[in-house]
Amino acid sequence: MAERNEAPVLEVRGIVKVFGGVTALDGVSMSLLPGRVHCLAGENGSGKSTLIKIISGVDTPDAGEILIDGEAMSGMTPARALRAGIQVIYQDFSLFPNLTVAENIVLPAAIASRKKLFNRARSRPGAQRIVDELGLTLDLDADVEKLSVADRQLTAICRALVQDARILFMDEPTTALTHSEVARLFGLVRKLQERGVAIVFVSHKLDEVLEVSHDITVLRSGQLVASGDAREYSVQSLTVAMTGRDVDTTRLVNDLGKRGAPLLEVSRLDLPGAFTDISFDLAPGEILGITGLLGSGRGEIVEALFGLLKPESGTVTVNGAALRPGSIRSSISAGIGYVPEDRLTQGLFLEKSIADNIIAGSLDSHARGKVVLSQKRIAETISTLFTRLRIKAPSVAAPVRSLSGGNAQRVVLAKWLATKPKILILNGPTVGVDVGSKNEILTILRDAAREGMGVIMISDDVPELVSICNRVLIVRRGSLVAEFDSEQIEAQRIQEVMAA
Amino acid sequence: MPIRTHQSAAGQVNSRIDNTVRTWISHIHVDRGIGRMLVLLVIAFALFAVLNPRVFMNPLNLQNIMVSAPEVGILAIAMTLAMLTGGIDLSLVSIANLTAITISTMYTGLVGSDPALAESLGGVIVLVGIAVGVLAGLINAFLISTVGITPILATLATMQIFNGIAIVWTGGKTLYGAPQALSAVGKSTVAGVPVLFLLFLVVAIVIGLLVNRTPFGRKTQLQGANPTAARFSGIRSASVLYGTYLTTGLLGGLAGVLFVTRNPTASADYGTSYVLLVIVIAVLGGTNPMGGFATVTGVVLATLVLQVVQSGFNAIRLSSYEYSIAQGVILIGVMVFDQLRFRRRTRYVASTQTRNIASMSNVGEDADETPDTAGADSVETK
Ligand SMILES: Nc1ncnc2c1ncn2[C@@H]1O[C@H](COP(=O)(O)OP(=O)(O)OP(=O)(O)O)[C@@H](O)[C@H]1O
Ligand SMILES: [Mg+2]
Numbered sequence: 080m081a082e083r084n085e086a087p088v089l090e091v092r093g094i095v096k097v098f099g100g101v102t103a104l105d106g107v108s109m110s111l112l113p114g115r116v117h118c119l120a121g122e123n124g125s126g127k128s129t130l131i132k133i134i135s136g137v138d139t140p141d142a143g144e145i146l147i148d149g150e151a152m153s154g155m156t157p158a159r160a161l162r163a164g165i166q167v168i169y170q171d172f173s174l175f176p177n178l179t180v181a182e183n184i185v186l187p188a189a190i191a192s193r194k195k196l197f198n199r200a201r202s203r204p205g206a207q208r209i210v211d212e213l214g215l216t217l218d219l220d221a222d223v224e225k226l227s228v229a230d231r232q233l234t235a236i237c238r239a240l241v242q243d244a245r246i247l248f249m250d251e252p253t254t255a256l257t258h259s260e261v262a263r264l265f266g267l268v269r270k271l272q273e274r275g276v277a278i279v280f281v282s283h284k285l286d287e288v289l290e291v292s293h294d295i296t297v298l299r300s301g302q303l304v305a306s307g308d309a310r311e312y313s314v315q316s317l318t319v320a321m322t323g324r325d326v327d328t329t330r331l332v333n334d335l336g337k338r339g340a341p342l343l344e345v346s347r348l349d350l351p352g353a354f355t356d357i358s359f360d361l362a363p364g365e366i367l368g369i370t371g372l373l374g375s376g377r378g379e380i381v382e383a384l385f386g387l388l389k390p391e392s393g394t395v396t397v398n399g400a401a402l403r404p405g406s407i408r409s410s411i412s413a414g415i416g417y418v419p420e421d422r423l424t425q426g427l428f429l430e431k432s433i434a435d436n437i438i439a440g441s442l443d444s445h446a447r448g449k450v451v452l453s454q455k456r457i458a459e460t461i462s463t464l465f466t467r468l469r470i471k472a473p474s475v476a477a478p479v480r481s482l483s484g485g486n487a488q489r490v491v492l493a494k495w496l497a498t499k500p501k502i503l504i505l506n507g508p509t510v511g512v513d514v515g516s517k518n519e520i521l522t523i524l525r526d527a528a529r530e531g532m533g534v535i536m537i538s539d540d541v542p543e544l545v546s547i548c549n550r551v552l553i554v555r556r557g558s559l560v561a562e563f564d565s566e567q568i569e570a571q572r573i574q575e576v577m578a579a
Numbered sequence: 580m581p582i583r584t585h586q587s588a589a590g591q592v593n594s595r596i597d598n599t600v601r602t603w604i605s606h607i608h609v610d611r612g613i614g615r616m617l618v619l620l621v622i623a624f625a626l627f628a629v630l631n632p633r634v635f636m637n638p639l640n641l642q643n644i645m646v647s648a649p650e651v652g653i654l655a656i657a658m659t660l661a662m663l664t665g666g667i668d669l670s671l672v673s674i675a676n677l678t679a680i681t682i683s684t685m686y687t688g689l690v691g692s693d694p695a696l697a698e699s700l701g702g703v704i705v706l707v708g709i710a711v712g713v714l715a716g717l718i719n720a721f722l723i724s725t726v727g728i729t730p731i732l733a734t735l736a737t738m739q740i741f742n743g744i745a746i747v748w749t750g751g752k753t754l755y756g757a758p759q760a761l762s763a764v765g766k767s768t769v770a771g772v773p774v775l776f777l778l779f780l781v782v783a784i785v786i787g788l789l790v791n792r793t794p795f796g797r798k799t800q801l802q803g804a805n806p807t808a809a810r811f812s813g814i815r816s817a818s819v820l821y822g823t824y825l826t827t828g829l830l831g832g833l834a835g836v837l838f839v840t841r842n843p844t845a846s847a848d849y850g851t852s853y854v855l856l857v858i859v860i861a862v863l864g865g866t867n868p869m870g871g872f873a874t875v876t877g878v879v880l881a882t883l884v885l886q887v888v889q890s891g892f893n894a895i896r897l898s899s900y901e902y903s904i905a906q907g908v909i910l911i912g913v914m915v916f917d918q919l920r921f922r923r924r925t926r927y928v929a930s931t932q933t934r935n936i937a938s939m940s941n942v943g944e945d946a947d948e949t950p951d952t953a954g955a956d957s958v959e960t961k
Pocket of ligand 2: 127128129170250484
């Protein structure tokens with residue numbers, strides 16, 4: 080491990096950034112040492128990504144300075160940052176959707192080396208090398224726009240790692256990954272760190288953060304509130320530093336009372352290549368967790384329930400009435416809502432306002448006689464949900480693109496709560512959401528369930544499932560392999576069955 | 580170590596008031612597309628009023644502007660609708676001509692045998708003409724939604740087909756004759772304002788309400804903004820696309836009725852310059868060609884701007900060629916203005932990748948872009 084008193088490779092001092100009245104960064108300073116992993120922690124919207132973008136030259140600070148090797152950089156640009164050996168895995172991946180995985184991985188390096196001609200065939204070996212090093216099974220020739228979120232994330236990771244970085248920023252690099260990929264990524268991070276690379280790691284999975292980091296800097300509302308040695312922190316004390324309060328994550332589930340007729344019945348659902356013989360039911364007010372490794376088929380199961388995929392056989396009934404397989408409209412009119420995994424492209428209209436997004440799914444029910452929208456009712460719905468979900472934004476007219484991850488997710492939730500669904504299916508609802516917000520989102524779901532809504536939640540976050548679910552189902556290779564009922568729910572056992 | 584305390588109750592009230600104010604301000608932002616057209620309209624008007632007040636300010640000339648604006652304006656509104664979904668409708672003018680030809684043919688056919696009957700059936704003839712427009716729209720909708728052809732190619736093809744039909748039908752000649760009631764309406768005014776212009780305003784208001792105040796209109800905007808998210812929100816693209824192209828067909832037909840109302844003639848090659856003109860107007864009026872954003876008011880104003888410029892060029896004896904140069908210059912001028920403002924305001928909104936890669940081609944050269952130092956940027960993407 081590197082010496083503690085080594086000179087910092089990168090230092091920022093008194094960085095200020097204001098976005099139209101919102102102070103994203105308020106005089107933040109931080110220094111990075113070679114061979115150390117520096118964790119940047121903070122709630123959603125606390126300014127972590129903004130700080131990274133300022134250092135990499137994508138955003139321009141309103142005040143403050145950036146020093147590389149002790150030398151002040153005036154006017155940082157992405158080009159200069161790259162030349163200084165800064166690599167970034169951006170939170171939004173920043174990939175070219177119309178290029179292949181290999182091209183995405185290699186292109187930036189090719190441009191950086193000022194090659195005027197780009198050779199498609201020659202891009203493969205370089206890409207293959209990094210994919211192998213990470214032990215991944217990425218299809219190098221697939222178009223990025225057709226990839227799953229997890230594969231896109233892996234592509235972004237490979238792109239940053241393929242070049243020799245001196246300073247590596249990883250802005251929530253593991254949101255879509257499961258245990259095994261995360262483990263391999265961390266293996267590589269340790270190798271890089273031993274080579275003397277300075278690494279900045281951002282994640283809302285706090286146990287991950289503590290596992291990998293040496294130093295910690297905590298931001299709150301754009302201000303630096305704590306910094307120090309990672310060994311001095313526990314998940315709990317880090318949470319307190321981030322949120323300013325204690326977040327209670329103990330298990331708290333609604334009492335279902337006596338089991339009546341099920342709200343949702345899934346019977347012998349089959350889709351070759353994705354899942355086989357899936358049967359389960361859901362009671363009103365119940366919160367059902369579904370988990371499993373990446374590629375286990377858990378996502379496909381709920382996509383079939385929402386009508387995105389058409390199962391080959393089997394039936395789904397809501398309150399006894401069968402759904403038309405493979406029809407989104409049929410699922411929605413039966414009262415099913417779906418918060419998708421890929422919230423940026425599937426869940427949100429990024430350029431549209433928060434208000435437009437909130438009522439996007441319930442336009443018909445806000446119209447008098449299905450023809451004319453009632454402005455008053457729309458305004459009511461929007462302001463109710465905006466306040467109830469505590470969306471942090473200057474106003475409901477702000478475009479969703481300007482929101483931080485956790486707030487954007489609340490908008491997707493608001494859109495579906497506005498439809499007053501009987502069943503809400505959520506695919507990774509708290510991915511990229513900070514501890515405090517996560518707890519608030521779970522509370523919102525608990526409250527909605529208490530009013531009789533059935534909730535199905537897919538998640539990798541086992542402790543989260545434990546804290547909220549009445550039951551947890553585990554999917555392995557397309558089949559339901561285990562069911563944990565109220566008393567048996569326990570993180571340790573769930574993890575064991577998942578990985579088995 | 581500064582630690583922020585939680586917002587006090589008073590702070591929350593304050594922030595709520597702040598919220599309302601901001602909402603208002605952002606509405607003003609949205610309306611800037613309208614604002615710049617208003618400014619242009621006033622400037623153009625004042626300019627020609629000064630350059631040649633005798634001709635330009637002549638009541639007859641002003642009436643003329645108001646009589647010729649509606650047909651272009653209605654086509655531009657139709658184009659705006661198509662662009663709102665992220666599409667385009669190149670066949671609009673040929674649809675209008677088909678409608679005009681249908682009306683003229685039916686009328687002259689009837690007049691030959693029974694003039695009184697022809698006049699009394701005027702309303703029916705007009706409705707049949709409009710129905711032809713709707714039918715043409717249905718064909719577009721079928722090709723775009725059901726078959727799945729890209730709008731620009733589908734409507735390029737139907738433009739050729741409708742135009743071909745019109746030429747074969749008329750033998751390439753100009754048809755004369757249209758219900759006299761139409762010409763009467765075309766000449767009438769209410770308080771000095773031509774009825775045609777009022778009709779244009781009514782159409783604009785109806786379409787404006789359709790876009791903003793009905794589920795259909797909102798869905799159209801959302802579909803244009805992000806088709807994937809629209810699908811995940813339960814919006815059926817088929818109903819949006821059919822609704823849109825049926826409406827553009829209807830408006831195309833209506834424009835055709837205006838053609839024969841202004842002049843009781845019809846031909847296959849009337850208004851060929853309109854095809855691109857209405858795209859220019861739609862974009863000037865603030866329509867995003869990528870879909871998702873448009874204001875009908877902006878489009879109405881843009882129509883008037885171009886009509887005023889055209890009529891003003893007549894007044895100061897510039898030719899239609901110089902007018903077309905002016906169109907291009909105005910379009911570029913507005914786009915440049917937009918770009919400058921957009922760059923200033925939304926550097927940080929654009930996806931990080933584009934800028935990253937764009938500036939990476941400078942690596943190694945010393946052509947570093949000077950970073951912009953604009954401070955307080957506003958959150959706005961339009
Ligand atoms: N392009 C932008 N336009 C306007 N406001 C922005 C923009 N980018 C960020 N902000 C605002 O700046 C603040 C900090 O955002 P930032 O993305 O840095 O948060 P973060 O800490 O990365 O959050 P998360 O954990 O959700 O990713 C937020 O209030 C956000 O709304
Ligand atoms: Mg972030």
